[in-house]
Amino acid sequence: MSERPMTTTRRPPVGAGGFGRGPFAGAGMPAEKSMNFGPSTRRLLRRLSPERMRLFAVLGLAVISVVFAVVGPKILGRATDLIFSGVIGKQLPAGTTTEQAVAAARASGNDNFAGLLAQMDVVPGQGIDFPALGTVLLWVLGLYVAASVFSWLQGYLLNDVVQRTVFRLRSDVEDKLNRLPLRFFDGQPRGELLSRVTNDIDNVSQTLQQTMSQLLTSLLTVIGVLVMMFVISPLLALIALVTIPLSMVVTGQVAKRSQKLFVAQWAGTGALNAHIEEAFTGHELVKVFGRRPEVEKVFQDRNEELFKASFGAQFISGIIMPTMMFIGNLNYVAIAVVGGLRVATGSMSLGDVQAFIQYSRQFTQPLTQVASMANLLQSGVASAERVFELLDATEQDPDPADPVLPTTRQGRVEFEHVSFSYTPEQPLIEDLSLVADPGHTIAIVGPTGAGKTTLVNLIMRFYELDAGRITLDGVDITAMRREDLRSHIGMVLQDTWLFGGTIRENIAYGNTQATEEQIQTAARATYVDRFVRTLPDGYDTVIDEEGSNVSAGEKQLLTIARAFLANPSLLILDEATSSVDTRTEVLVQHAMAALRTDRTSFVIAHRLSTIRDADLILVMEAGSIVEHGTHDELLAARGAYHRLYSAQFSGALVPEDDGAP
Incomplete structure (x- = not known):
């Protein structure tokens, strides 16, 4: 065994932008870069590529629906002509021809009426042709019904496309989270991460659902309507086209100002979620230390920031709709005036x-809809960009293509000249070597920040080494799949974790194939059985997600039973007895002594009474092992371990007075 002294202590990062793990640590939110709208939009649309065949079907259905809807007004215009011709024809003398009626109008000096008659299909003396009118109206009704049916089919199929795409996006995010190193989560507030995984993905889903159908239908409608407008009157069509550049200018200017506000809105949502999650997780401490006013102040400040960003984004983007309606109304007036004059002249x-x-209404309406969707589209792309940032995060090193498995399952661990640091400029562990023989209990003690937990995290490959290697039963852990490596290891943390389920299910989490007898054997060995028997439902007692219906000590016993049921060759206990009372601690120690036979155990402990019988005690300071030996040997050496032991059992150490004021 060899050690090198360290001069610098480095603890794991507490989070980017000043975020920590306590209820007051997330006081600030890192500045978000401005949204790169175009590339993010294209990347979002590329995620639809696996559904290209369904998208082609959506496009075909949309084209048919729009064609039927666009042809309708032209045919309906024929019905208007039939009614108008019938009204005018009824007023003309029967028995005359249309040419005679036109000539009579010109002779009386009414040239406009003569021109109007010349363009009409009118029979003097005959009223409205109701059979022909009924036929036209039935055609229009049939077209509109067919357009609605195809539109419904298009919406149904598009909904399937969007939900499949979002399903894959959620799956990709879930897979990504499993491939991210622990270092990434050290720098991410949980509320912010949850906001990206839930709120932002939901917003992307709503955006795709609401905008894709509207954008596709609106684009096709504009094209179809434009064709029909030029067929009817090129002059009026040119008048209508004036609104396009004007609409684009208005939409572009508003969108430019609202993009950054939408980014700020979703960043503010993540920051607020992070604060709420931290505050409510530690609400007992908040009340105990009287920090509720500060928590409320942070909440009010972040809520105010979110309000301002949301209000600004929605207000500015909301200007688009009334502006486009105003432009559309101007266009409507111009067309009505010019069209009326052309009717009067018979053109x-x-x-x-x-x-x-x-x-003209159908032309301006889709433009208005597209403009009004600008705020939703920008909001969705802002959320998509936040999700893409998560998907682009640096992953942990991949597992080897040809993994190696230990030929034995003894639990022998060896550190060979291991070096590690959280940041390159501040090394933590340097040139550390040690051997943990099979079946031995290795206790690791030392002051806070000495690197105790880091040491076992390296065994678990939660972090990658800077130099050296660690072997398990003679096999380099980097040559093994992480899943295979961790299947050899059982771990009990200081912070207990139980999920919503029965006590039986929580214990069986360590081995889902375990029988009822094995579960109860593990429970009896860890003294879980004695308190479970006192519960009304026994092993079927349901534990809520917070574990509030069992005590802290009972929760810790359950996590220990879970680890024992897994039957690992290597056991890691990180302050596993810190939250139990003295009597429970004695029970746990007896259970540990009985169950660590043929099992290598790493025990991180501040209570030195719990590791007196350890086969080897490592004393760490600043990432280096400064002492090692048994309990009695280290006390006799009167070094660092002796000082720690004296501090716990002989009273706290008091710094010497150096005479400084």
Whole structure:
């Protein structure tokens, strides 16, 4: 065994941007970069590529639906012409021809009426042709019904495309989280991470669902309506086209100002979620230390920031809709005036003008819809960018292509000249070598920040080494799959974790194939059985997600039973007895003594009474092992371990007075 002294202590990072793990640590939010709208939008759309066949079907259904809807006004214009011709024809003398009626109008000096008659299909003396009118109206009704059916089919299929895409996105995020190193989570507030995984993905889903159908339908409608408008009257069509550049300018200017506000809105949502999650996780400490005013102040400040960003984003982007409606109304007035003049001069029929006015509404309406969706689209792309940042995070090193498994399962661990640091400029562990023989209990003690937990995290490959190697039963742990490595290891942490379920299910989490007898054997060995028997439902007692219906000591016993049921060759206990009372601690120690036979154990402990019988005690300071030996040997050496032991059992050490004021 060899050690090198350290001069610098480095603890794990507490989080980017000043975020920590306590209820007051997340006081600030790192500044978000401005949204790169174009690339993020293209990347989001590329995620739809696996559904390209369904998208082609959606496009086909949308084209058919829009064609039917666009043809409708033109045919409906024919109905208007039939009604108008019938009204005018009824007023003309029966028995005359249309040419005679036109000539009579010109002779009386009414040239406008003569021109109007010349363009109409009118029979003097005959009223409205109701059979022909009924046929036209039935055609229009059939077209609109068919357009609605195809539109419904398009929406149904598009919903399937979007939900499949979001399903894959959620799966990719879940897989990504499993591939991220522990270092990433050290720098991420849980509330912020949860906001990206839940709120942002939900917002992306809503954006795709609400915008794709509207954008596709609106684009096709604009094209179809534009064609029909030029067929009816190129002059009026040119007047209608004036609104396009004007609409684009307005939409572009508003969108430019609202993009950064939408990014700030979702960043603020993540920051607020992070604060709420931290505050409510530690609400007991908040009350005990009287910090509720500070928590409320942070909440109010972040809520105010979120309000300002949300209000600004929604207000600015909301200007688009009324502005576009105003432009559309101006266009409507211009078309109505020019169209009325052309009808009066006989250049157009009344039905064509009516159809064109409908088309002008259909032309400006999709433009208005697209503009009004700008805020939703920007919000969705801002959320997508936050999700993409998570997907682009640096992953842990991949498992080897040809993994190696130990030929034995003894639990022998060897550190060979291991070096590690959280940041390159501040090394933590340097040139550390040690051997843990099979079946031995290795206790690791030392002051806070000495590197005790880091040492066992390296065994678990939660972090990668800077130099050296660690072997398990003679096999380099980097040559093993992480899953295979961790299947050899059982771990009990200081912070207990139980999930919502029965006591039986929580114990069986360590071995899902365990029988009822094995579960109860592990429970009896760890003294869980004695308190479970006192519960009304026994092993079927349901534990809530917070574990509030069992005590802290009972929760710790359950986690120990879970680890024992897994039957690992290597056992890691990180302050496993810190939250139990003295009597429970004695029970745990008896259980540990009985169950660590043929099992290598690493025990991190501040209570030195719990590791007196350890086969080897390592005393760490600043990442280096400064002493090692048995309990009696280290006390006799009167070094660092003796000082720690004296501090616990002989009273706290008092610094010497150096005479400084």
